[in-house]
Amino acid sequence: MKKSLGAKTILHPAPALVVGSYDGEGRANVMTAAWGGIVSSKPACVGVSLRPSRHSYDAILGRKAFTVNIAPTKYMREADYFGLVSGKDADKFEVAGLTAVRAEQVDAPAVEEFPVTLECRLRETLEIGVHVQLIGEIVDVKVDEECLGEDGRISMAAVDPCIFSPVEGRYFSLGPEIGKAFSIGKELR
């Protein structure tokens, strides 16, 4: 029996995306966002929705660039902190003891210790209610070599991302692999 919960932002799984930018004074900043995902395959684009009141919002519009860093469970505490405090009030990299490194392809900082960084050039913005979706073209993805399998592909298990549960407000880790995509469904065809 299904129950109606009303108009809620429930979608499982949600990511914990750590978005990096340089603000107007050139300071490296990061914030954590859960409203985002890939929005196109070609060109490769990612969308991240921010409220315009966020310190990162003006920063990203100013330099037309941002990074998306995938928070591994090892840095769950730091990623959560990045969503609690504004870059107006604190040097979040310093407080968290993490390292800002300039991305190679875009004018934004990456989190050195995080295993995956998407380097994004701001392509367009779309106002949707209280949020503005920032659509970034992914110009490069940088991955820790330890997260690459023998075939050179990235391994999600090795990345070990924080998985966020909206409404519930909890983080989970990744469970075991359960099947091959574009394959297991063929049994039904």
Added chain:
Amino acid sequence: MKKSLGAKTILHPAPALVVGSYDGEGRANVMTAAWGGIVSSKPACVGVSLRPSRHSYDAILGRKAFTVNIAPTKYMREADYFGLVSGKDADKFEVAGLTAVRAEQVDAPAVEEFPVTLECRLRETLEIGVHVQLIGEIVDVKVDEECLGEDGRISMAAVDPCIFSPVEGRYFSLGPEIGKAFSIGKELR
């Protein structure tokens, strides 16, 4: 040491979103999409990117409605199948042995057996490269009662969603809860 992988659509975790719609002939159809996520809190909105060549694309634009059904691991095989075959060529509900039920609030079918359904009214579309992002206002969320905790909130562990790994092409299940969001980061403040 980080390695450059080029412009790739890597983002972890990604969902397996089963999108329901009625086509021009009134037939219930479903397809699986991984490029999507919540895009605004108020009004609650979800974005799902489809290629315009997809059978579901015209269907959704025609009725200005769709559902997003969260695929549980129990139905991984069915969700994978929904992404392999076009609704032009098969009655996917029938082949999969699943039940299409009309959503209460919008003109689109839900997957009865799946634990969570977002009922969405098409709000706008945005062309991004080869994909078009369909932005739906979530007018209601229907959840199986067994997926609600004692506090009436949805439990992601009970939903047991399929987690998709782009590039790798693999499904994973959810791992254990590891921390409370908007809380564990306070230790650093």
